[in-house]
Amino acid sequence: MSVPRYWREEKPRYRLIGEECAKCGAKHYPRTPVCSCGSTEFKPYKLAETGKVESWTVIRNAPLGYERFTPYVVALIELDDGVRVMSQVVDVEPEAVKSGMKVEYTFRKVTEDGQAGLIQYGFKFRPIVD
Amino acid sequence: MNKLKTLIRVGIVGYGAYVPMYRLKAAEVNRMWSTSGEPVEEKAVVALDEDTITISVECARQAVRRSGVDPANIGAVYVGTESKPYAVKPSGTIVAEVIGATPSVSTADYEFACKAGTEAMQTCIGLVGSGMQKYAMGIGADTAQGKPGDALEYTAACGGAAYLFGPAEESVAELEASYSYVTDTPDFWRRSKEMYPRHGNRFTGDPAYFKHITGAGKALLAETGYKPTDFKWAIFHQPNAKFPINVAKMLGFGMDQINPGLVSPVVGNTYAGSSPLGLAATLDVAESGDRILMVSYGSGAGSDAFVWKVRPPIKHRRSGPKVKNYIERKRYVDYATYLRHRGQIIV
Ligand SMILES: [Zn+2]
Numbered sequence: 001m002s003v004p005r006y007w008r009e010e011k012p013r014y015r016l017i018g019e020e021c022a023k024c025g026a027k028h029y030p031r032t033p034v035c036s037c038g039s040t041e042f043k044p045y046k047l048a049e050t051g052k053v054e055s056w057t058v059i060r061n062a063p064l065g066y067e068r069f070t071p072y073v074v075a076l077i078e079l080d081d082g083v084r085v086m087s088q089v090v091d092v093e094p095e096a097v098k099s100g101m102k103v104e105y106t107f108r109k110v111t112e113d114g115q116a117g118l119i120q121y122g123f124k125f126r127p128i129v130d
Numbered sequence: 131m132n133k134l135k136t137l138i139r140v141g142i143v144g145y146g147a148y149v150p151m152y153r154l155k156a157a158e159v160n161r162m163w164s165t166s167g168e169p170v171e172e173k174a175v176v177a178l179d180e181d182t183i184t185i186s187v188e189c190a191r192q193a194v195r196r197s198g199v200d201p202a203n204i205g206a207v208y209v210g211t212e213s214k215p216y217a218v219k220p221s222g223t224i225v226a227e228v229i230g231a232t233p234s235v236s237t238a239d240y241e242f243a244c245k246a247g248t249e250a251m252q253t254c255i256g257l258v259g260s261g262m263q264k265y266a267m268g269i270g271a272d273t274a275q276g277k278p279g280d281a282l283e284y285t286a287a288c289g290g291a292a293y294l295f296g297p298a299e300e301s302v303a304e305l306e307a308s309y310s311y312v313t314d315t316p317d318f319w320r321r322s323k324e325m326y327p328r329h330g331n332r333f334t335g336d337p338a339y340f341k342h343i344t345g346a347g348k349a350l351l352a353e354t355g356y357k358p359t360d361f362k363w364a365i366f367h368q369p370n371a372k373f374p375i376n377v378a379k380m381l382g383f384g385m386d387q388i389n390p391g392l393v394s395p396v397v398g399n400t401y402a403g404s405s406p407l408g409l410a411a412t413l414d415v416a417e418s419g420d421r422i423l424m425v426s427y428g429s430g431a432g433s434d435a436f437v438w439k440v441r442p443p444i445k446h447r448r449s450g451p452k453v454k455n456y457i458e459r460k461r462y463v464d465y466a467t468y469l470r471h472r473g474q475i476i477v
Binding site for chain 1: 188227
């Protein structure tokens with residue numbers, strides 16, 4: 001991701017902020033230009049920070065910029081407010097991930113542009129610590 | 131003497147701590163190098179995607195949540211560390227953005243080896259105590275590295291804690307007094323552009339660690355008129371398992387007083403995070419009315435000493451994972467995996 005794009009998207013990624021359709025109330029993450037109801041008016045919406053794993057896959061051949069994290073887990077997570085987000089799940093062995101596993105927000109490095117470039121941070125999820 | 135007392139009474143209104151989940155046992159270091167040391171049992175190691183900024187964010191978010199303070203009212207975010215991800219770009223800019231303190235906020239990274247965290251705290255106390263800010267956050271966090279095969283490899287660890295300061299009447303622990311003690315002592319250093327620090331081996335003990343902690347501790351006790359028995363708890367910087375126990379004895383404190391905050395045997399030395407993490411572990415078990423002595427140590431060298439008095443809101447402001455929970459959440463890594471997590475093996 002380019003530096004300007006990272007910067008424009010950093011608040012939603014840092015704080016887990018999506019948007020809510022002003023007309024039908026549907027919640028989206030990431031942002032979308034047009035809601036399924038056709039509306040283009042949205043207001044910011046703070047997503048829930050806990051949820052459960054619905055489905056997942058283990059990435060062994062990572063795209064450029066993510067090679068150093070393999071193998072890692074990418075999951076579809078249903079947040080406690082019903083919104084679904086796609087995210088890495090960390091601090092867990094890939095074979096230990098289960099459907100319905102409770103997870104929570106954590107703040108991590110997402111990728112970095114070599115040794116000299118920008119470090120991109122954002123949310124990921126981890127098994128709940130208690 | 132410059133005892134640091136504030137114009138306005140200041141306290142800790144929220145605190146948070148974090149220890150990453152990976153552990154390297156001293157026995158694994160010994161297996162690698164055919165050595166036999168065990169200055170700690172094991173130390174905490176970051177995941178592949180963690181650094182000082184992510185650790186700081188974990189701590190800061192917990193501190194804000196527990197405090198109930200609107201993050202927009204936090205006027206300063208200072209990070210004390212010797213392992214900043216950026217040489218130029220303050221870690222605090224990212225932490226402040228994540229917690230929602232931007233843009234009406236002052237941020238900077240503080241540097242003073244293992245006491246960079248308490249330097250950041252001291253500065254926040256000054257801001258709040260002078261009335262310049264209502265709330266200010268000081269963080270101590272590190273992902274410390276020892277050169278492979280060096281004695282520091284057993285102990286150099288990852289973790290941290292964050293303290294949100296504000297008016298004493300809102301606080302979980304009020305600052306009664308503090309004091310700093312600094313001399314030019316070349317016990318440990320890292321030149322710019324070097325990856326690993328150098329240290330003066332045995333020189334790190336008596337003229338460095340013990341002199342500065344006892345210097346700061348004794349001076350603050352004398353100034354406040356308190357005796358060791360006036361304190362329920364005490365925290366001294368923890369470069370290994372032994373030094374804090376020995377320095378406690380020298381100052382007249384017993385194991386009962388330092389035990390809750392003595393995390394180095396199972397976490398290692400989290401550098402700027404060390405005494406702040408010890409304070410968090412102590413606040414996790416403290417009760418209203420308890421008095422706490424905290425003395426940091428940073429090579430170079432100096433110590434910051436603080437007297438805290440725990441207040442009733444402590445009961446309701448330590449929800450969520452405690453330091454103990456983070457310590458118990460662990461997975462052991464072998465030496466090769468450790469090197470990979472520390473960026474020594476590039477995939
Ligand atoms: Zn809609």
